[in-house]
Amino acid sequence: MNNNKTFNFTANNIAQIPFSESQTEYFDASIKVPNSRLCLRVGKATKTWVLHYRKTANGKTKKVTNNLGNYPNIPLGLARDKFKDEVANIIKGTDKFIKKATTKDITFSECADFYIDEMEPSKNEMSIINNAIKELGHLPMKSINKKVVKDYYADNRQKKQYAMANYKREIVQRIWNYNLEENEDNCVSFEDLGNPAHHKIALIGADKKKKKGKQYWSQQPSEAKVKDEQIKPLFDSIEREEHTDKKNLIKLFFYLGQHPFTEISMMRWEQLSEDNGQWWWNMEEGFHKTGYEHSVPLHPTVMKIIDAQRGKDETYIFVSNFRKDNQGNLLPYQRSGFAKQIQRIKEQLEDNTITYQCFRATVTTKLRELHKGHEPSYLMNQQLQGISNRVYTRSEFREQKIEMVNDWMEFIQGQLNEAR
Numbered sequence: 001m002n003n004n005k006t007f008n009f010t011a012n013n014i015a016q017i018p019f020s021e022s023q024t025e026y027f028d029a030s031i032k033v034p035n036s037r038l039c040l041r042v043g044k045a046t047k048t049w050v051l052h053y054r055k056t057a058n059g060k061t062k063k064v065t066n067n068l069g070n071y072p073n074i075p076l077g078l079a080r081d082k083f084k085d086e087v088a089n090i091i092k093g094t095d096k097f098i099k100k101a102t103t104k105d106i107t108f109s110e111c112a113d114f115y116i117d118e119m120e121p122s123k124n125e126m127s128i129i130n131n132a133i134k135e136l137g138h139l140p141m142k143s144i145n146k147k148v149v150k151d152y153y154a155d156n157r158q159k160k161q162y163a164m165a166n167y168k169r170e171i172v173q174r175i176w177n178y179n180l181e182e183n184e185d186n187c188v189s190f191e192d193l194g195n196p197a198h199h200k201i202a203l204i205g206a207d208k209k210k211k212k213g214k215q216y217w218s219q220q221p222s223e224a225k226v227k228d229e230q231i232k233p234l235f236d237s238i239e240r241e242e243h244t245d246k247k248n249l250i251k252l253f254f255y256l257g258q259h260p261f262t263e264i265s266m267m268r269w270e271q272l273s274e275d276n277g278q279w280w281w282n283m284e285e286g287f288h289k290t291g292y293e294h295s296v297p298l299h300p301t302v303m304k305i306i307d308a309q310r311g312k313d314e315t316y317i318f319v320s321n322f323r324k325d326n327q328g329n330l331l332p333y334q335r336s337g338f339a340k341q342i343q344r345i346k347e348q349l350e351d352n353t354i355t356y357q358c359f360r361a362t363v364t365t366k367l368r369e370l371h372k373g374h375e376p377s378y379l380m381n382q383q384l385q386g387i388s389n390r391v392y393t394r395s396e397f398r399e400q401k402i403e404m405v406n407d408w409m410e411f412i413q414g415q416l417n418e419a420r
Contacts, residue, residue, distance in 0.1 A: 109137030
């Protein structure tokens, strides 16, 4: 076998390439395509076909690597065909790097118009959006950085109008995120930039160096909850949604009550485990916002939704067909992808206080009403004063968690049956 890592691939010599303790790449010399090479990436136990693409535009070089599948499941001939198809797509301009070099910079005003057309904001929200368009509308999205956003709400902050300052910041954040999620083909100019409005608003006079006292403004949590008689209309509203994944995720938001609710969208298959017939969602340290391990029992109704997702993705339980990483792997849904749905739910329930965040408050309040011995903090990962982190994973609390989940799900089913 030729030791040269670039040679003419044949079915025979590909089969003879040995596995390697360290990752090794071999390139097919028989394919002559500008900017692109067909590679066989060899590891300890796998051989993977990979497309390497390297393109220079405007003096900048972008490298793209696409996974084409594993050998021998995909033989040489099929790998070459897939390689040619991918290259054809790149030549047609689907490569995002080329788009960045050729697509005009979209402005904040254009992104705001798209958000307005799709979301149909309330009158109050429109007043802030119009103000943002007036101040920021002329700017390309890629030119809006953290300083620009801070300058935009600076006058309100100086007057200690923190709620209004935060509303302005939040509008920029919403428009940015929503366009990346729903208008991605026109947003390549800023898709790799972090959201400049994703930050806290510092209080006037806060001593950041000493780190004493309150540093940032925080909104008081809403006391809104889903009323008992609203549960059936809520589920009717959810059922009207056409997007199956989002419909099921919203149900899980209500069933599980975890915070932030978007954590549920990030659920991975490897986090699930079964113990004596009971399924658990095990969140590792660093996944949950409190920074330590947390486990939640999954009711059969919840598992029915999860099981329906099997085979769709190897990593995440729910994935968006419109979000991919640099390797072409599908990614979970973003928070902004659920904005239209909650707006429709509010309208159909004729209750503007309903939010995904109030689902959690509904669960914790109702559990205490259902049984005076229930302590939702164990289930919701809310640390109680004087309680060690290890308490939340101790075996004796697992039974309490299961009992709370069963009572909560039984209550929901009772409300749905009663309303029929």
